[in-house]
Amino acid sequence: MSSYKILLVTKDQRGRTYKVFAQQLHDYFQNSIELLNDFDGNYESVADLILASSPEVIKGRELPQDKLVVARRTINIKKLKELVALPAGTKCLVVNNMIETARETINILRNLGFDLDMIPYSPRNKRTMREIQEIHDVKVAITPAGLELVPPGIEQVIDIGIRPIDFSTIVEIGVRLNLDVEEANIYVAEIVQLSRGLFNTLTYVNQLNHQLDAILNMVNDGIVATDDKGHIIQVNKAARHILDVHLSDKQMIGKPVQEVFPKLKIFDKSKKNQENTLYSTGGKHLVFNKRQIEIGQGKQGVMTVFQDVTKIQKLEQDLRKELQEKGLSAQYSLKHIIGKSKPLEETIKILKKIAKTDRTVLIVGESGTGKELFAHSIHNLSNRRNGPFLPVNFAGLPESLAESELFGYEDGAFTGAKKGGKPGLFELAHNGTIFLDEIGDASPSLQALLLRVLQEQQVMRVGGHRVIPVNVRVIAATNQNLKEMVEQGWFRKDLYYRLFVLPLRVPPLRERKEDIPLLIDHFIKEYCSTQVHLEQDVMDKLINYNWPGNIRELISVVQYMTSVMEGNQITTNDLPEQFKEISDHIDFSEEQYIQLLEKEGDLIDFYIVLSCLKQAKQNRVGVGRGKIVHYSRKAGFPLTDQQVRRRMEILRELGLIHSGTRGQGSRITTIGSLILDVIKTKLEHISASCQT
Numbered sequence: 001m002s003s004y005k006i007l008l009v010t011k012d013q014r015g016r017t018y019k020v021f022a023q024q025l026h027d028y029f030q031n032s033i034e035l036l037n038d039f040d041g042n043y044e045s046v047a048d049l050i051l052a053s054s055p056e057v058i059k060g061r062e063l064p065q066d067k068l069v070v071a072r073r074t075i076n077i078k079k080l081k082e083l084v085a086l087p088a089g090t091k092c093l094v095v096n097n098m099i100e101t102a103r104e105t106i107n108i109l110r111n112l113g114f115d116l117d118m119i120p121y122s123p124r125n126k127r128t129m130r131e132i133q134e135i136h137d138v139k140v141a142i143t144p145a146g147l148e149l150v151p152p153g154i155e156q157v158i159d160i161g162i163r164p165i166d167f168s169t170i171v172e173i174g175v176r177l178n179l180d181v182e183e184a185n186i187y188v189a190e191i192v193q194l195s196r197g198l199f200n201t202l203t204y205v206n207q208l209n210h211q212l213d214a215i216l217n218m219v220n221d222g223i224v225a226t227d228d229k230g231h232i233i234q235v236n237k238a239a240r241h242i243l244d245v246h247l248s249d250k251q252m253i254g255k256p257v258q259e260v261f262p263k264l265k266i267f268d269k270s271k272k273n274q275e276n277t278l279y280s281t282g283g284k285h286l287v288f289n290k291r292q293i294e295i296g297q298g299k300q301g302v303m304t305v306f307q308d309v310t311k312i313q314k315l316e317q318d319l320r321k322e323l324q325e326k327g328l329s330a331q332y333s334l335k336h337i338i339g340k341s342k343p344l345e346e347t348i349k350i351l352k353k354i355a356k357t358d359r360t361v362l363i364v365g366e367s368g369t370g371k372e373l374f375a376h377s378i379h380n381l382s383n384r385r386n387g388p389f390l391p392v393n394f395a396g397l398p399e400s401l402a403e404s405e406l407f408g409y410e411d412g413a414f415t416g417a418k419k420g421g422k423p424g425l426f427e428l429a430h431n432g433t434i435f436l437d438e439i440g441d442a443s444p445s446l447q448a449l450l451l452r453v454l455q456e457q458q459v460m461r462v463g464g465h466r467v468i469p470v471n472v473r474v475i476a477a478t479n480q481n482l483k484e485m486v487e488q489g490w491f492r493k494d495l496y497y498r499l500f501v502l503p504l505r506v507p508p509l510r511e512r513k514e515d516i517p518l519l520i521d522h523f524i525k526e527y528c529s530t531q532v533h534l535e536q537d538v539m540d541k542l543i544n545y546n547w548p549g550n551i552r553e554l555i556s557v558v559q560y561m562t563s564v565m566e567g568n569q570i571t572t573n574d575l576p577e578q579f580k581e582i583s584d585h586i587d588f589s590e591e592q593y594i595q596l597l598e599k600e601g602d603l604i605d606f607y608i609v610l611s612c613l614k615q616a617k618q619n620r621v622g623v624g625r626g627k628i629v630h631y632s633r634k635a636g637f638p639l640t641d642q643q644v645r646r647r648m649e650i651l652r653e654l655g656l657i658h659s660g661t662r663g664q665g666s667r668i669t670t671i672g673s674l675i676l677d678v679i680k681t682k683l684e685h686i687s688a689s690c691q692t
């Protein structure tokens with residue numbers, strides 16, 4: 001059988017298009033055709049069929065219309081892989097040497113179902129500034145073998161190769177020449193191959209989708225994802241449950257989120273990024289996080305993740321109530337700290353920072369400055385605020401009891417021990433805070449035990465054998481100069497450094513005089529239901545006073561004044577003793593001092609206090625109440641913390657002792673030492689006369 005002659009006309013008869021077409025025709029028609037190259041001679045009349053690669057290549061040529069077929073072009077299926085990977089909506093240039101061809105390529109790609117934002121481009125085409133700007137932003141270019149035409153600056157160039165002859169053109173040639181397109185199965189095979197690839201990809205995507213669904217449905221947090229237009233992409237099971245929606249996927253996916261959840265502010269479009277925000281709706285409390293997410297080029301969706309914390313909040317409330325009922329919670333917070341002075345504000349600023357950490361705090365400050373208030377506030381601002389808060393005052397803690405109080409005991413640990421044992425304060429403070437007040441008064445053996453708990457974060461009950469791990473934050477406080485005590489050997493150095501992690505100094509009242517009127521006013525209101533007028537003279541005196549007992553003393557002064565005032569007026573007559581001139585006492589004789597002391601209490605009590613202070617003076621250290629309590633027990637005349645406080649107040653008023661200004665404790669004065677000797681002689685006399 002002789003073969004049919006096809007004249008193939010392309011733009012460049014030696015070019016790539018010619019070669020691709022020639023190969024394609026041979027593939028389909030094998031030896032049934034012979035190709036004539038327009039370049040080699042004038043074959044128009046001998047050709048059985050003339051195939052032009054585009055209308056442009058035959059422009060101006062007179063060709064026999066009955067033989068002419070203008071090829072329709074398609075895309076090389078094998079080259080589509082890279083295009084498939086582009087996310088829908090991707091902006092891309094479609095580059096060709098002629099703008100018409102670029103448009104044609106766009107049409108073909110659209111018909112094949114590519115949902116891309118395609119801009120035709122040819123370097124020959126003149127553009128407006130706007131178009132130039134638009135092209136400038138594009139990152140992807142697609143070109144049918146026109147790599148050299150792609151403008152610079154494009155990040156990804158996809159060469160889809162020379163566009164081959166469309167299958168319908170092949171069929172047309174076959175019909176015109178009466179040839180079988182037996183090799184059409186090549187084309188079909190390619191399509192099958194591509195569809196298989198696509199099918200595999202789709203199956204994989206489907207699988208991934210299922211896996212994602214399964215994962216999203218497994219988590220307990222509600223998840224709702226929306227696209228850039230606020231349309232729902234995903235709603236997981238937990239979200240339906242939490243939001244109490246009973247709609248199918250079909251009723252939600254693709255719908256505007258605000259239409260599906262009209263009342264829910266958490267999907268408010270204006271706020272794209274929100275973290276741990278609490279939102280309450282219909283008796284439910286939700287905590288939600290919202291994040292913007294990239295989906296496709298430049299498009300942004302929003303992912304909202306939320307939890308139902310109603311139960312947790314209820315549990316927390318119950319726990320707090322239970323702790324409050326048991327007296328294990330911190331009752332004070334920053335709002336209870338009265339004052340606006342700079343030094344106080346500075347202290348509060350540091351307090352807030354300290355509260356956020358979980359480290360040990362050492363609060364230092366004179367007696368009555370509000371250290372306990374600050375400790376409560378730290379706990380209430382910390383992450384442990386819902387946990388217990390346990391205060392322990394070492395000044396009032398008898399040593400015999402201290403160990404079992406702090407660490408608990410096992411059943412039968414000692415006679416009188418409760419059946420079943422008892423947890424110690426450290427155990428009770430688990431997940432909370434323990435406040436070790438007047439830490440300077442802890443005995444050496446207690447100091448050793450405390451050091452161990454701080455180091456090991458575990459306790460062992462008295463009489464027990466097992467260690468109990470405890471997670472407790474320690475806040476210690478002292479009105480003594482611990483550093484000096486360490487130097488004098490009264491306080492363990494290692495414990496001091498364990499405690500001295502975050503020091504917080506509470507300033508004495510005389511360093512924040514601006515707070516005095518506020519505090520006076522606050523406490524007057526607390527004690528009097530009616531309006532009270534306080535003379536300016538009185539206020540001046542109160543401001544000028546140096547408040548050795550700080551706010552505790554101020555409270556007593558207000559209590560005193562409001563008790564003795566006439567009507568609702570506080571005058572200078574209502575000021576207590578300490579505001580009268582001290583010189584009143586200066587001329588007392590030794591005997592008068594003794595009489596005054598005897599009027600206030602037992603001489604032996606004053607003797608104990610003074611001799612403890614005298615000893616401390618010889619050791620060159622200041623001493624706090626706790627040490628005196630301790631000393632009194634050792635001396636065999638035990639005094640309570642309250643008793644010591646009262647005795648010290650009297651001694652102070654008489655000028656026999658002096659209270660330090662910066663937490664150094666108290667010191668005996670020269671007259672104090674003198675009077676101590678007088679008391680000693682007096683007591684010896686009494687004792688001698690008792691014996692005879």
Ligand SMILES: Nc1ncnc2c1ncn2[C@@H]1O[C@H](COP(=O)(O)OP(=O)(O)OP(=O)(O)O)[C@@H](O)[C@H]1O
Binds near residue numbers: 370555
């Ligand atoms: N800034 C303040 N505003 C209101 N009340 C205060 C303030 N500071 C202290 N107080 C009150 O003063 C009293 C004494 O305070 P607190 O017991 O905390 O002192 P402290 O420094 O722990 O004393 P000590 O060292 O003697 O134990 C408490 O009744 C406390 O509520």
